[in-house]
Amino acid sequence: MLDALGDATRRSIFESLKSGPRSVGELAEGLPVSRPAVSQHLRVLKEAGLVSDSRDGTRRLYRIEPDGLLRVRDYFDGFWSEALERFREAARKETG
């Protein structure tokens, strides 16, 4: 999940969606990449829970998933628990 926005093009796509839902075609117009490439990036963002899509007539619209931010927080909540436990273990080993 942590690499979903590590790519500059994906960040651009994500930024574009902040102003409102867009189709793949609309997103591709403002970027120097092909429509299939945009679709691929959207798939990664969707799998990470950062965007969602819905059908609007004949086209599919993508939008930011507001709860994605909460998932990022929850991820780090679990991460810090694990990391600090390992820190405590390392300290215990050093103090013998």
Add this chain to the structure above:
Amino acid sequence: MSTMTTEAIRKTVMVDFAPAEAFALFTARIASWWPVGSHSYAGEAVQDVVLEPTVGGRLYEVTNDGQQDWGVVLAWEPPHRFVLDWQIGEARGTEVEVRFSAEGPGTRVELEHRGFGSGDPRDRYHTGWDVVLAPFVERGTR
């Protein structure tokens, strides 16, 4: 969705070290305890994790291929506290503060990871993402 879930993450751990030793283990010997296998860019290929001990210093992982940044030091006050501008993935632009305080013969280590947005869903949408995505937000140290 509860508003509680967007509060800062706070964790506390006690160790049998004096604060100076705890601070040194946490910052100068990160690779000895950081779970790099599951929490890094390169996984098991990570050879070292380095935190440069000064304001403006970088936190980064080291592999055969080079380095990958994790964050930048915003405040550096050994052995009491340090603050990082966290630059990994979706949490880009959040802050991590770690405080060390003597308690009995040991040290209380308190970690706070903040900046995930407010509890208001509209704020989350309109400003929360700005906070998280701002890659190089200019911040002063406190």
